[in-house]
Amino acid sequence: MTGLCGRLCRGRFTAPGVVAVLLLAASAAADDVEVTLEAGVLGFSYNEAQIPNSNAGDRFDVTTVAGDGPIVYGRLSIQRTFADRHIVRGVYAPVRIEGIGAFDEPVRFAGEEFDADDAISGLYQFNTYRLTYRYRFVHNEDWSLGAGVTGLVRDANIRLVQGSTRAEDPNIGVVPLLHANVQYRFNEHWGSEFDIDALASPQGRAVDAILMGTYQPRNDMTWRLGYRTLEGGGDGSSVYSFAWLHFGMLGVSYQF
Template sequence: MKFILIFIFCCFNLILTAQLSLDAETGVLFSGYNDVRIAGDQGTLFSLTEELETKPQPFVRLSATYTIADRHNISLLYAPLTINSTGSLDREVQFNGEVFAANIPLESEFRFNSYRLTYRYDIVKNPKWIVGIGFTAKIRDANIGLKSTDKSTVKNNVGFVPIINFRVGYKPTEKFGILLDGDALAAPQGRAEDVLLAVTYDLSKKLELRAGYRVLEGGADNDEVYTFSLFHYAALGANYTFGKYQ
């Protein structure tokens, strides 16, 4: 009974000393390369950005992080992404079982919504430095669609991707800092990188603002689908913290 009471007390103390932070990021998203072939072993390879027109667009990302004992971080991220492309191709395209004729108006939708659960342990945490490493379980909800005036088709793909998470922050002054934060992993089946480099500014003890550059890159190459893409983000963010540790 004594050990049970001690365990309950320790859990209760951890809850009382934990902190919750909410984070929002927005800005402008620019497409780099975005090459697709569906099916991966039979379709026509074409580019949604070099052969079709893709315009910059706004984006938003939302996350929440629960920190226990000042070093153990559990976070949830919602990062939607939808890119629309228009134009025509100078050759016949076989895409997801359909055949689209050359030189006809085409519209494409590339969607890659990301849901992530992350655990990170901060190895170093002091007023100037934070260095952490962890693991992210990512669920991708993706589809690529192509349509003309008389036909359309969509390839859906939902899957799980394990990724390494990391965070490095340095504060040369009390207010200003530099942050490198992201998820990244490469494997024979494909790769994924989502990395932010930003300058941070503490508006108050609880509210941190940031501005920086985010890169999202990756893809897969298999019999079902070939897709590799690169996106650039001009990003502005805000992080508000509730709790004991600042």
């Protein structure tokens, strides 16, 4: 996921600043505001990296040293609806996993070489901050169908530490994604929802999709239970990184 649209900049990213921008972007008068808190557990099917993506680097399984879960995660989203058809949503979605492991063979990563059969502290981070615009072109008692675009800012990093040897590859970048949302109501209280942000290019791909059931005990509250998948990565001249994550989620939404 770090290479879909190229490496734009390096360094640290401040979550409060991004969240403030997302909130300001949706601060105009609107029909309603919905805040959703999502939490659950996540795990990895795979997480592979090679940095640099050349003869100077070795491809390795990041889960060997950082772990593959399950770990607890959380996600926050705030959305506003305008004129019943236009929806703006801001999302803060952090992913961070750390562990200790060892490689079977020596690994060259980010300019350093790490020995085999010796403990390594590993970190994988993929925090994202998103702003989505959706136009709801079908909206009735049973169905809601919408499509739009998402701007994603990633704050990613892979770090390895073995004794005094330390290497990491922090990366901040912007990725444009296509967005779609489908909702169906079975009755007054029960429904289902599918939501996806995705895009592919010759250099990489990114997919974040969720399928969930919903229960609305009252007009201003909705409970959510479902499965989310996040998959993608980049294959560029300097970075090869692909990961596939699975999330079991429970969420609650409040409307104001």
